Amino acid sequence: MAKRRMDPSEPVAVWSEKDVLGGRAVDALVVILRSSGCYWSKQSGCLMCGYNSVSLSSVSSGDIISQFSKAMEKYAGQPYIKIYNSGSFLDPREIPPEARESILAMAGEKAQHILVESRPEFVSPANLEPAMGHVKSLEVAMGLETADDGIRARCINKGFAFSDFERACGAAKDAGASIRTYLLLKPPYLTEGQAIADALGSIKAAGPMSQTISVNPMNVQRGTAVEALWKKNLYRPPWLWSLIEVLKEGRELTGARLVSAPSGGGSKRGVHNCGACDDSLLKAVETFSLTQDPKALECRACGCREKWLDYLEAEPFMGSAGDLERLSPPQ
Ligand code: SF4
Ligand SMILES: [Zn+2]
Structure with missing residues (x-):
């Protein structure tokens, strides 16, 4: 298939979605910018990350400003603007300071609240x-x-320590910025049960430093080490039941808002169950994320819940974090 030419002056994507601001559900404009790419993905890279496929080494500061100006043509009064660039907005190699300032000035003039993403070393x-x-x-x-x-x-190759995150949170707090922490549900090599325990432990540890915690279940991206494991049936993205469990139990562990907006949810590459109950569980996750009401997570039982419980029980004895259903298909 021919690779589509990427226009350096066009944003990757722009859309509007719901989020919460000051305890109220509001519309948020989401802008994905095309930058020259995350330095870490060029140097070593996280095992699940395929974002370098949307980056372009030739993109200039002027191109990035033009991308954002074009994105703002779709601005319709949203009080919240989320600016993503598949890397670090605060890394001057990705978003040069003049582009950063110009974009924040454009966004800040329109919206009350602006979100940017960054690795801790640039915070x-x-x-x-x-x-x-x-x-x-x-x-x-x-x-x-x-x-x-x-x-x-070992399982993500993220290239920084918890202490780096703590330092960055301190710097953000001192500057008056708030923190949204992303947690990855089910890094490779962890069993489903270990993944649930890891996410809950992480919610507890990151909670005191975060205003919002977003639990991101693995979405198997193309060209990644995780995709190679998945293709060999050595990895299964998490069950939706696991995500529901993490949100339910996690709600008790932190005062931070706990949210999840799974990409690829309900597909084979994303968080999924049996197929029959996926849509209703994803809707429950969406409602919980907006309301924080744990009652939203009380989902109607589906036959696959028993299968998930069996899966949790069987994994430790199998000595494998692989996809048990695909590794041993029913006889
Ligand atoms: S830090 Fe983020 S953008 Fe960079 S390689 Fe890791 S996941 Fe990808
Ligand atoms: Zn089901």
Whole structure:
């Protein structure tokens, strides 16, 4: 299939979605910018990350500003703007300072609250102070993935420690920014049960530093190490029952807002159950994320819940974190 030419002056995508601001459900404009790419993905890279497929090394500062101006043509009064660039908005190699300032000025003039993403190493007073000058309220989203340094190193190859995240949270707090922490539900090599325990431990550990925790179940992206494992049946994305469990139990463990917006939910590459109950469980996750009401997670039972419970029980004895259904198809 021919590769579609990427236009450096066009954003990757722009859409509007619901989120919560000041305890109220509001519309948020989501803008995905095309940058030159995450430095870590070029140097080593996280095992589940395929974002470099949307980056373009030739993109200039002017192109990025033009991308954002075009995205703002779709602005329709949303009080919240989320700016993603599949990497770190605060890394000057990805978003040069003049582009960063210009984008934040455009966004800050329109919306009350602006979200950007960054690895912790760029969340510093030097990068935050000029940014804060352009916006009324800034939220920095960081992909901690897990609070366990061993799992983050061995199963994700994230390239930073929990202490780096803690330092970055301190810098953001001092600058007056809030924190959204991303956790990865089910890194490779963990069984389903270990993944649930890891997510719950991480919610507890990251909670005191976060205003929002977003639980992101694995979505198998093309060209990644996780995809190679998945193709050999050595990895199964998490069950939706596991996500429901993490949100239900996690709600008790933190004062931070707990949310999840699974990409690829209900598909073979994303968080999924049997297919019959996936849509209703995904709707429950969406309602919970907006309301924080654990009652939203009380889902109608489906036959696959027993299968999931059997799966949790069988995995430790199988000595494998592989996809048990695909590794041993029914006789
Ligand atoms: S997950 Fe984030 S930090 Fe890791 S390689 Fe991808 S963009 Fe970079
Ligand atoms: Zn089901």
